[in-house]
Structure formats: C-alpha cells, structure tokens
Amino acid sequence: MEKDDLRIVKTKKALYNALINMMKEKTFEEIKVSDICNKALVNRTTFYAHFEDKYSLLSNLLDNLKKSFTSELEKNKYSTSKEYYIELIKIFLTHIEKERDTYLAIAINNRNSILTDMINDVIDNDVITKLKNDENLDATIPKDIISKFFIGAVINVGMYWLYNSDKYTKEEVINYLIELIPNEKTSK
Amino acid sequence: MEKDDLRIVKTKKALYNALINMMKEKTFEEIKVSDICNKALVNRTTFYAHFEDKYSLLSNLLDNLKKSFTSELEKNKYSTSKEYYIELIKIFLTHIEKERDTYLAIAINNRNSILTDMINDVIDNDVITKLKNDENLDATIPKDIISKFFIGAVINVGMYWLYNSDKYTKEEVINYLIELIPNEKTSK
DNA sequence: AAGTTATTAAACACTTTGTTGGTTATTTAT
C-alpha cells in the first residue's frame, strides 16, 4: 500500500486545510505555494511531490467535494420531477452545511460557477431522464433550460445562505426554495 | 483634456480586446501581461502606465460592462414586480447578446459569479423597493431570497444560452424565462 | 508648427515557480 501511508494522508490533509483557511481571507491568486506550505507546516518540495501546482491542489479538493456530494445524491430515489427536485434541494443544503468552510472559501473567491458545473455534471443526465418520464411537466419549455434555471437559482440562494446562516435556518431556506421552484402545469 | 487623447483610447481598447480574445482560448491565469501586450501590439511599459496589473485590466473591463448594463437598465420603469422582472430579463439578454464576446470570455473562465455580484449591485436596491410595494407577492418568502433565486436562475440560463445561441433564439429564451419565474400568489 | 505627452526600448532588482541531489525521519511489514 502506498496511498494509505499515514504521512501522505497527513500532509495532504494539512495542505487542503491550509488552502481552505487562507482562501477565506485572501484571493486564491494572492496565495503562494510557499504560503500554503508555511501554514500547513509542510516543506515546499513535499508539496510538489504530491501536486503539480496550486491549481491542481484546488482541483483535487473540488474533486473530493464532488465525490462526497455524488455519494449523498445517490440516495435520492424519487422519480417524479417535483419530488426529485425537493430531495435534491435538501441534500444540497445539507451538503454545503456539512462542508461549510470549503464552500465559504469557494464563494468568497467568486468561484461559484465551479459549483454550477459540478452539479450539472452530477445531476444533468439524471435530471433529464427524470424529466423525460414526467408527464405533468409543461412540455413547451426545453428540459435543459429548466435544468439550468433550477440549478442556478438553488446555488445562488445556497451561496447567499452561507453568508447568512444566522438569518435563516436550513429548514426555512429549504421551504422557500420549494415554494419558489417552477410548478408543474397540472392544469394543462 | 488628457483622457481623450487618441493614443490612450487606442491602446486601452487594444488591450481590452486582446484580453477578451485570449480569454476565449486560455485561462485568465495562464495569460501573462506580456502575452496581452504582444497580441495588442503595445509595449509592456505602456501597459503598466495604464493598469496596475492584469487584474486591474479585467476589473476595468467589467466596470465598463457594468456601466453599459446600468444605463440600459435605467430605461426599465415598470413598477409591478412581475412586469419589472420581465423587462429585466429582456434587457439582460439583449445586453449579453450585444456584448457576446466579453460574456463568452467571462463564462469560459468560470467567472460567472462576477456577473451575479454585478447584477446584484445594480438591481438589488431597486428590486427590493419594488417588491416592497407589491401587494400581490407572497409575503412569506423574504425578498432577498427571491432576489437571489431569480438572479441566479436568469444568469445561469443566460450563460447557457451563450454557448447555444444557435439552438434557441433570444425571444425563445425570454419566453421560457418568463414562464419559469415564480408566479405571484394571487390566490392568497 | 510648437509644445505636450504617450509610447517605446533596454536594463534592472525582485518574487515566485518548479526541480534536483543528498540527508533525516517516519511508517510499514516481517
């Protein structure tokens, strides 16, 4: 076993944490590799043994986030589109609550669209097939548009909530979002 | 007059254009000041005579965009929230259509949240006061949440449309968005 | 057409990056 070597696990974790904490105070671009290493108490040579550069460090961090989110999403087994969206909202908000520090770092650094891309990657196929089977939904609006609309709205509210966790509880935000998402045109 | 000196106008424009065109092919971080200058046929010393660094160049570019968008928005004199939103959507899509190159550069570089911030800056006060006077709107959902929801959704669809201008016309996208925005709870 | 000022060119110190070779310390597996 190479990857489970405690030293590797320890240094990688230290580097991730250092990056997250610094991103809460500085722009990602202002952060130098040596800054990260100083904060993480890791030698710069060691950094380069594990990551190509700081971009690779950030991208690995986001990959981990994506994996964690994906695995949480797989529990969503609702089939109708409305129920599916509601469950997705709950899972997403719970996820960013759990990983608050990381998401704050991303939000402060204006990298929200990375999240948009990530969530698109994760749910797009899933959502589109779900929407296909949903008879209730208004057929005049293309599914890809609906998906973008929904994802953009939820992420933007989610990121806003990060800064205002004291203003609204998670449950409140979830309820607001559920009320706001486009209703099926059942009358049609 | 200093600022109207043709040489200044010309070099600044050349630098802006060079940046926009390079951002369509490269990451902003990969673009070096000397790259911009080479493409713009401007000496590097001249660059530093006008801008602190490349971040300042980008930020000035976005300021210009913001000014142009703001002045277009000022024509929106609708008072009810629904009408206001519809007009906002039209103005926004027309705006990104006009400035397609710049927005594409921003979108490709994952800097969409800069737009979110910009639009929030521009309309937030405006929208909130409009919503205050709107009796039809469901009072149980806070106005800031509605605003974030709406802005996130519209920007995400707008950015998606940039990549798919051949798939949907502007008018189609506008109509989809109008159908998707949260309806007033007139029944309440 | 004269005066002003932006642009250019070359050279500079400085910071950050990414790499290398040799040494020390930690972990794993026997």
Next chain:
DNA sequence: ATAAATAACCAACAAAGTGTTTAATAACTT
C-alpha cells in the same frame, strides 16, 4: 522490535514573470 522502504526535509538552482526606471522617439492637441 527491527530492517527495509519511502516520505518529508533542506539547500541550492535555473527559468519565468513582475513591476520600475531611464532616456529616446513618435503621435496627438491646440
């Protein structure tokens, strides 16, 4: 508990990019 393996450390390095300065040249304004 110890030996073998390998990760982390340290110092030094070349290369690339940044931002500034100086003096000469070119372009614009009135």
